[in-house]
Amino acid sequence: MVVAAIGVGMLLLTLIVSLVLRAHALRLANLRGPTAQASTLALQGVQRSLAGLRGWITLGENQFRQERQAAWEDDLDPSLAKLSQLSADWTRPENTHRLAKLQAELRKLREAQWWIEDVAQTPGNEPARVQLDQEVSPTYRENSLAISSMIEIERTLTRDTQSTAVLGILAELHHCLDRSWFALREFVNTGSSIELSENQLKFDRSETLLNKLASQPSLLTVEQVEFLNLVQQQLPAFKTLAQETVKIRQSKEFNVANHLLRTEAVPTAGRATELLHTMSENQEILMEEDAERVKQLSNMSIGIGVLLIGVMILSAMKLSRSGAARLAAPIDALSQATRELSERRLDHDIPVTSKDELGVLTTSFNSMRRALEMSEGNASAIIESTPACIVMTDEAGRILLANSTALQSFGYQTEQLIGQKVDILVPENSRGDHKHHRWDFAKNPSHRPMGAGRDLLASRRDGSTFPVEVALTPLETPEGPRVLATVIDITFHMESERRLREQAADLTRSNEELNQFAYVASHDLKSPLRAIKNLAQWVAEDSGDALPEDSRSDLTLLQERVTRMELLLDSLLDYSRVGRKEDNPEAVNLRKLLDDLAATLDVPPGFKIEIGEMPTLRAPRGALLRVFGNLISNGIKHHDREEGTILISCHDEGTDYRFTVQDDGPGIPPEFHERIFEMFQTLRPRDEVEGTGMGLSMVKKTIEVHGGRITLTTPSGKGTAFSFTWPANSQRKFVT
Amino acid sequence: MKDPSTITFLLVEDDEIDARAVKRCFQKNSISNPFIHAPDGIDALEHLRGENGKERLASPYIILLDLNMRRMNGFEFLEAVRIDPKLNSSPVFVLTTSNDDRDVVRAYESGVSGYILKSEAGKDFLNLVKLLEQFVLTVHFPPDARRTN
Numbered sequence: 001m002v003v004a005a006i007g008v009g010m011l012l013l014t015l016i017v018s019l020v021l022r023a024h025a026l027r028l029a030n031l032r033g034p035t036a037q038a039s040t041l042a043l044q045g046v047q048r049s050l051a052g053l054r055g056w057i058t059l060g061e062n063q064f065r066q067e068r069q070a071a072w073e074d075d076l077d078p079s080l081a082k083l084s085q086l087s088a089d090w091t092r093p094e095n096t097h098r099l100a101k102l103q104a105e106l107r108k109l110r111e112a113q114w115w116i117e118d119v120a121q122t123p124g125n126e127p128a129r130v131q132l133d134q135e136v137s138p139t140y141r142e143n144s145l146a147i148s149s150m151i152e153i154e155r156t157l158t159r160d161t162q163s164t165a166v167l168g169i170l171a172e173l174h175h176c177l178d179r180s181w182f183a184l185r186e187f188v189n190t191g192s193s194i195e196l197s198e199n200q201l202k203f204d205r206s207e208t209l210l211n212k213l214a215s216q217p218s219l220l221t222v223e224q225v226e227f228l229n230l231v232q233q234q235l236p237a238f239k240t241l242a243q244e245t246v247k248i249r250q251s252k253e254f255n256v257a258n259h260l261l262r263t264e265a266v267p268t269a270g271r272a273t274e275l276l277h278t279m280s281e282n283q284e285i286l287m288e289e290d291a292e293r294v295k296q297l298s299n300m301s302i303g304i305g306v307l308l309i310g311v312m313i314l315s316a317m318k319l320s321r322s323g324a325a326r327l328a329a330p331i332d333a334l335s336q337a338t339r340e341l342s343e344r345r346l347d348h349d350i351p352v353t354s355k356d357e358l359g360v361l362t363t364s365f366n367s368m369r370r371a372l373e374m375s376e377g378n379a380s381a382i383i384e385s386t387p388a389c390i391v392m393t394d395e396a397g398r399i400l401l402a403n404s405t406a407l408q409s410f411g412y413q414t415e416q417l418i419g420q421k422v423d424i425l426v427p428e429n430s431r432g433d434h435k436h437h438r439w440d441f442a443k444n445p446s447h448r449p450m451g452a453g454r455d456l457l458a459s460r461r462d463g464s465t466f467p468v469e470v471a472l473t474p475l476e477t478p479e480g481p482r483v484l485a486t487v488i489d490i491t492f493h494m495e496s497e498r499r500l501r502e503q504a505a506d507l508t509r510s511n512e513e514l515n516q517f518a519y520v521a522s523h524d525l526k527s528p529l530r531a532i533k534n535l536a537q538w539v540a541e542d543s544g545d546a547l548p549e550d551s552r553s554d555l556t557l558l559q560e561r562v563t564r565m566e567l568l569l570d571s572l573l574d575y576s577r578v579g580r581k582e583d584n585p586e587a588v589n590l591r592k593l594l595d596d597l598a599a600t601l602d603v604p605p606g607f608k609i610e611i612g613e614m615p616t617l618r619a620p621r622g623a624l625l626r627v628f629g630n631l632i633s634n635g636i637k638h639h640d641r642e643e644g645t646i647l648i649s650c651h652d653e654g655t656d657y658r659f660t661v662q663d664d665g666p667g668i669p670p671e672f673h674e675r676i677f678e679m680f681q682t683l684r685p686r687d688e689v690e691g692t693g694m695g696l697s698m699v700k701k702t703i704e705v706h707g708g709r710i711t712l713t714t715p716s717g718k719g720t721a722f723s724f725t726w727p728a729n730s731q732r733k734f735v736t
Numbered sequence: 737m738k739d740p741s742t743i744t745f746l747l748v749e750d751d752e753i754d755a756r757a758v759k760r761c762f763q764k765n766s767i768s769n770p771f772i773h774a775p776d777g778i779d780a781l782e783h784l785r786g787e788n789g790k791e792r793l794a795s796p797y798i799i800l801l802d803l804n805m806r807r808m809n810g811f812e813f814l815e816a817v818r819i820d821p822k823l824n825s826s827p828v829f830v831l832t833t834s835n836d837d838r839d840v841v842r843a844y845e846s847g848v849s850g851y852i853l854k855s856e857a858g859k860d861f862l863n864l865v866k867l868l869e870q871f872v873l874t875v876h877f878p879p880d881a882r883r884t885n
Contacts, residue, residue, distance in 0.1 A: 527833055530854065531753035538760065 010308040014301060021297040024290055031089055032287040038082040039280035042102075045075025046109070046269050046276070053113055053265065057120045057257045065117060076106060083279075095282065098275055105272040112264040120257035127256075128188045128249035136245055139238040140181045146227040146234070147174045153224050166219050173209040176202035177235075184242050188249050196246060203239050210235060330358050334365060341369055342478075389487035395480060397422045397438050409489055411461035422485070427459040441483065445474030450485070458487060466491045518576030526569055533562040571694035578701045583620040590614035593621070594648060597628055606643030607636055614650050615657060617728060623702050624726075628661070630695040631722050635663030638720075655728055656708065662721040667714045676712070699724075743872055744770040744797040748780040748813060749831070750805040754854065758800065758831070758864070765865045777808030781816055784823055798868065801848075803832040803839060814846040827875070831864070849875075 052068030151170045179202045187195040253259045340346040349366040389406035402417050426434040450470035457465040467490050475482040536558050591614040598609045635646045651658040677700045703710045703724050710724035749755040755773045774780035786792025803810035817823045829850045830843045
């Protein structure tokens, strides 16, 4: 009840403050602003009217008169009217008083301007000019006419020295008069004092000349004397009038309009301007005061609002506390549990105390906790059991987690590693670089292998190093960014790679040596062999008859063995050349190749060669001939009967063809299946079958060099089947 | 055409047995042409130029040249013959055990008339003899360059 009363009171207070606030804001908007605006307009009008007036005085063009009138009509009159209207709301009496003064000044200004405008372009505006035109000019003209007449008369007289002198004096006198007149006129026009010097006005000189003439009247005619008398009277008048004119022109009031402008209009305008300035300054001060008040009121209003809210919250809390106490305990328990869960400390379910929404929430929380526990358990089990080292660091590179593989590989205990900079796992000499790489990674985290293209080394606790591969994965966790590094020790991998490389090099070397040996053998061993053969033959030819029967037979055996030796050497050479010297692959029609082969192989009459469906394939022709030739002749050579069949078939296996050459001979016991492919192996006594024992080795090598495999089977207990694969598209190039 | 029987065979061969084999083959086939055996290139050049107390070999003649020899081998000998204006038109047959393609190409580039493998010369060099007979009968020999000087 009390709370409600306080609330209502506060609200009322807020309302009042708001109303006051509104009034102030309105005054700011409706009074201060327009007053200042009107003052400014009036100021502008004063300056504008004066500028128009000046233009009119100086140039006499109508547009300036219009400008002056417009200044009053557009600026001054409306602003004055506005100010009068606003003054009804003015609070300070000095302002109203000031307005009255302003109105008076402006009235004076308007009248002065009217007067100035009227007088400005009338002749009376410049009295000196009036004097010049009305007084000086006739006098000048009278004098000038008199002197001219004297000159005219003098010209009609006889020319003698005296006459010439008189004429000269008269001419100069006329000139002096003219000069006086023009100088005076110029001065009235321009006000330039240069025109007033004696040199320009020539009054003294005129007097002197006049006196000169008067002193010698005998030289003049009667008429001339009359004129001279006239000039003697009129010239001083001219001088006096001229001097008067000069005096008028030199006075301050020589131009009435300007004078009035200076003495009347400008001071009045100045006073009006000052009044206006004061008024607008005043308005500014008032405006600031109003604004300050608005600010204070606003603050007050906000304060009251905040207070009100506070009071309401307090009362609400007071009200709810009693009701909330009931709900608080389970929520507290749940919130405590959540905190514990986030810190991984919770290992039990929370008791469910009610059957309402809170109970449901608690049950859900419990199942979530169990699921989390299980998945965390799985994750830790995976991390712990993986054979790779796993290290997790925070953004600064501090180790937060290391699995047992990592501890074991790097030689640390958990507590020795956790909290350390990850750089300690890097060899000392590359720690600096590693730090920079780490910063780079932090700037642009992405899953990637570390140090791509570089051989990475890791450092154990004892300082020894081992080669590693490292994958980095950035993780976002509620505790901040983490980097998961998976490190694999590749010592063994690199060691076996090195061994493999060595073995490959050894193999290449020994192959090279074998080839070299075969080549040398075929050439250098054959030479003496041929010599032995020749010698044996010559002995047989030259002294065969003289030898005992046994010796002759030995000699024959000797020759046979030499021939065999030659054959062996040739096959050895051939063998060494397989894969080293091959033709380029070409499209080979196998059906045709086998037909041709069967025709050239000298097949005994009892034998049949049956050829199944054959493809055309791309391969070196010589290699195919060698393989099929050897296999077919092998089947015939080792046959135990006078008649037999050799079956050749082909099976398309996709990337490879599988060829089978099968005979129905005695077959080869399984225990010899491997050995028959070795060099110089035949399974029968050497003399029984002509052959070197190189055929099958050569076949095997040829097939394998071209990427195929050969196997030997004994189909259905009888005969032998050689089965080999050959790539469907053999594109291998052979180095010669 | 010259009388084939006046052609001298100059065999340049360091293997005594091979030399004898060729000679025997000639005898066996009743080829009674003059026959000179030089054990290496240097000795053969001395015969061709009449140096070192040897009598100069007069045209017409055919050189049978082994490639693998001590002191001066067959290619070095061919080089010496080809740059010698007095000898550069001499007909030369290579008679060798080497069937290496590079050797064959190099020999023909040096302008030999034929390249015969000893192993392919057949039994008792019969093929060689037949080839030489054909060559002698059909090929017009260049005049002895030295005599025109």
